[in-house]
Amino acid sequence: MAEQAQLLRPTDDEARELARTLLRSARYMSLGVLDPATGFPFVSRALTAIDLDGVPVILVSALSGHTKGLKDDVRCSLLAGEPGKGDPLAHARITVFCEAQPVSRDSAIHQRIRARFLSRHAKAQLYVDFPDFSFFRLVPIQASLNGGFGRAYALTGKELIFPTATDESSWLELQNDLIEKTSEAAKFAQRLGLGDKNWRFGLVDPAGIDLVSSDVLVRHEFQHRLDLPEDVIHYICK
Amino acid sequence: MAEQAQLLRPTDDEARELARTLLRSARYMSLGVLDPATGFPFVSRALTAIDLDGVPVILVSALSGHTKGLKDDVRCSLLAGEPGKGDPLAHARITVFCEAQPVSRDSAIHQRIRARFLSRHAKAQLYVDFPDFSFFRLVPIQASLNGGFGRAYALTGKELIFPTATDESSWLELQNDLIEKTSEAAKFAQRLGLGDKNWRFGLVDPAGIDLVSSDVLVRHEFQHRLDLPEDVIHYICK
Numbered sequence: 001m002a003e004q005a006q007l008l009r010p011t012d013d014e015a016r017e018l019a020r021t022l023l024r025s026a027r028y029m030s031l032g033v034l035d036p037a038t039g040f041p042f043v044s045r046a047l048t049a050i051d052l053d054g055v056p057v058i059l060v061s062a063l064s065g066h067t068k069g070l071k072d073d074v075r076c077s078l079l080a081g082e083p084g085k086g087d088p089l090a091h092a093r094i095t096v097f098c099e100a101q102p103v104s105r106d107s108a109i110h111q112r113i114r115a116r117f118l119s120r121h122a123k124a125q126l127y128v129d130f131p132d133f134s135f136f137r138l139v140p141i142q143a144s145l146n147g148g149f150g151r152a153y154a155l156t157g158k159e160l161i162f163p164t165a166t167d168e169s170s171w172l173e174l175q176n177d178l179i180e181k182t183s184e185a186a187k188f189a190q191r192l193g194l195g196d197k198n199w200r201f202g203l204v205d206p207a208g209i210d211l212v213s214s215d216v217l218v219r220h221e222f223q224h225r226l227d228l229p230e231d232v233i234h235y236i237c238k
Numbered sequence: 239m240a241e242q243a244q245l246l247r248p249t250d251d252e253a254r255e256l257a258r259t260l261l262r263s264a265r266y267m268s269l270g271v272l273d274p275a276t277g278f279p280f281v282s283r284a285l286t287a288i289d290l291d292g293v294p295v296i297l298v299s300a301l302s303g304h305t306k307g308l309k310d311d312v313r314c315s316l317l318a319g320e321p322g323k324g325d326p327l328a329h330a331r332i333t334v335f336c337e338a339q340p341v342s343r344d345s346a347i348h349q350r351i352r353a354r355f356l357s358r359h360a361k362a363q364l365y366v367d368f369p370d371f372s373f374f375r376l377v378p379i380q381a382s383l384n385g386g387f388g389r390a391y392a393l394t395g396k397e398l399i400f401p402t403a404t405d406e407s408s409w410l411e412l413q414n415d416l417i418e419k420t421s422e423a424a425k426f427a428q429r430l431g432l433g434d435k436n437w438r439f440g441l442v443d444p445a446g447i448d449l450v451s452s453d454v455l456v457r458h459e460f461q462h463r464l465d466l467p468e469d470v471i472h473y474i475c476k
Contacts (some may be wrong), residue, residue, distance in 0.1 A: 007301055028326040030268035030317055032279035040335045041270035041279035043317040044384075045326060063245055065333075065382065079268055079281040082320075086453050087361055088266040088283060095303075097278045123325055144303065146282075215324050 008154050011145075015153040017221070019145045022094045023160060024050050024208060025219035026080040027120070031058065033069030033076045042069055047124065048078070049117040052171055052205050054161035055137045056098070057113050059124055062132040070100040070136055078138060092147045096160065098138035105134065112172050113137070119175060119203045120210055120217065162207060162225065174229035175204055185211060188236045194218060204232060246392050253391040255459070257383045260332045261398060262288050262446060263457035264318040265358070269296065271307030271314045280307055285362065286316070287355040290409055290443050292399035293375045294336070295351050297362055300370040308338040308374055316376060330385045334398065336376035343372065350410050351375070357413060357441045358448055358455065400445060400463065412467035413442055423449060426474045432456060442470060 009015070028047050035042040044066050046058045056078060060067045070076060081093030103110055113135050118125055127133055140157035147153070178185075178201040189199040189211050202210025208221040209232065226232050247253070266285050273280040282304050284296045294316060298305045308314060319331030341348055351373050356363055365371055378395035385391070416423075416439035427437040427449050440448025446459040447470065464470050 028321065030270075030281050032268075032270040032281035032315075034272075034277075034279055035335075038313070038335065039272075040313045041272055041281075041315050042333060042335075043268050043270035043279075043281055043315045044333055045317065045321075045331055047327060075276070075278045077270075077279050077281045079283065083266065083283075089285060093283055095280060095282055097273075097276065097280075141278075 007150075008152050011153045011155055011159070015145055015147065016155065016159050018092055018147060019094050019143060019153070019155050020054070020160060020207070021219065021221055022081040022092060022145075023056065023078075023096065023140075024054070024221070025217065026082075027215075027217045029056070030079040031066055031076060032079070033066045034073045035065065035069055036072040042066065047117075047121050048080075049113075049120045049203055050205065051109075051113060051116065051137055052168065053164040054205065054207060055139050056096075057103070057117060057135055057137050059117055059121075059128060059133060059135050061130075062134065067134075071102070074099045074101075076100055076138060090148050092145070094143055094145045096138075096143040096157075097141045098157075099141055101137040101139060103135035103137060110135065112168060112175075115172060115175050116203045119179060119201075120212065122212075166227070167229075170229045171205070174232060178204055178209075184237060189218075192218070192220060201236075209236065245388075246390050249391045249393055249397070253383055253385065254393065254397050256330055256385060257332050257381060257391070257393050258292070258398060258445070259457065259459055260319040260330060260383075261294065261316075261334065261378075262292070262459070263455065264320075265453075265455045267294070268317040269304055269314060270317070271304045272311045273303065273307055274310040280304065285355075285359050286318075287351075287358045287441055288443065289347075289351060289354065289375055290406065291402040292443065292445060293377050294334075295341070295355060295373055295375050297355055297359075297366060297371060297373050299365075299368075300372065305372075309340070312338045314338055314376060328386050330383070332381055332383045334376075334381040334395075335379045336395075337379055339375040339377060341373035341375060348373070350406060350413075353410060353413050354441045357417060357439075358450065360450075404465070405467075408467045409443070412470060416442055416447075422475060427456075430456070430458060439474075447474065 031046045032043045049057050078096045083091040140160045143155040145153040185199040185201045197213035199211050199213050202212040206225050211218045269284040270281045287295050316334045321329040378398045381393040383391040423437040423439045435451035437449050437451050440450040444463050449456045
């Protein structure tokens with residue numbers, strides 16, 4: 001998609017890990033859709049969370065431009081990875097082409113996605129149940145990782161996601177239980193060398209877990225995939 | 239484009255000023271183009287400067303995905319306005335639909351745009367003259383300003399730009415002269431209440447001027463339009 005083949009580096013494990021971390025740790029991303037009225041690419045900002053299989057999810061109003069775009073044409077893209085200090089182009093970022101899947105409010109997955117989104121963005125509680133708001137899953141098709149000048153990689157969508165966990169309801173239970181475990185969150189944050197803040201756990205999946213404190217989000221990727229909720233409990237309490 | 243008419247507030251001077259400031263003070267923006275191979279909207283990050291008439295300019299490599307998109311279809315959009323602390327959606331941002339105009343290296347305006355871009359992004363000196371790099375002017379067509387929850391406005395492209403200054407060569411001379419005036423920049427920064435840094439002047443036009451210190455950029459909008467370079471000298475040295 002983005003770069004000529006001769007400019008791309010071979011995609012290795014390090015590139016894949018950087019790509020996943022950028023995508024999964026972003027509190028918000030730039031979202032590009034096709035504007036139905038004009039055909040222009042329309043770029044806006046959206047809060048993002050990650051579904052249980054690693055697919056990015058957004059919560060949007062039916063009245064907004066991006067939602068109209070996604071309803072008209074499922075093709076969209078996400079840009080993740082915010083610059084810190086220094087040259088903005090020296091900071092890693094990833095563009096992911098996605099296909100949008102609307103999440104119906106009465107579908108089996110709505111409850112899970114709602115819980116996961118709110119575990120990352122507590123303030124969205126104020127509007128998540130408004131009738132004009134709904135979730136979309138943005139399923140990665142292909143991606144272009146830019147790790148800084150001259151460090152471009154192409155990835156497939158499959159390299160960014162993972163199979164859905166087998167027992168979804170037990171993951172939802174874990175998700176809901178973790179919010180209360182603030183003393184465990186504080187200990188886990190200390191193990192990770194994070195500063196002393198009012199940490200709580202945010203969203204969790206077989207690949208990693210969020211630590212959240214007010215508007216600070218730290219996504220921790222597990223050292224290896226954890227297939228069962230009890231593996232996660234063991235990992236964070238060991 | 240973005241919001242239903244009934245959600246839009248009437249566009250007043252305050253909204254126009256916010257829109258212009260967001261666009262003109264952004265060191266970088268999210269750029270959306272149409273990917274020629276797939277038709278997907280492709281969002282990436284680009285360093286930005288502002289031409290003498292307020293039109294955003296970018297410097298891009300012919301090998302990059304966004305350049306291929308712009309050469310194939312001039313329709314693009316820019317998202318400006320970075321979130322600070324707190325809820326990312328509470329921070330103002332603007333989406334501008336633009337039409338891309340390539341700037342040929344042998345055109346009359348290339349020298350001006352090159353000088354203006356480098357006055358904002360000194361490090362681009364390293365690659366600005368590489369044969370595969372070139373400038374595009376992204377001419378605003380229409381815009382959607384989001385000043386935070388429930389504060390949406392529509393703007394025309396003309397509300398974001400202004401007539402080109404009459405004597406372009408004297409503005410280029412001013413642009414080149416200002417880079418050296420670091421003691422005046424320090425005094426002007428002090429008048430604006432900015433902290434004590436190694437300030438220098440960056441790009442200048444009839445609407446405002448940049449103060450730059452390493453990777454910090456502060457765009458100051460003049461209280462009224464200054465039609466002549468000597469008006470600017472008087473304004474910053476008074």
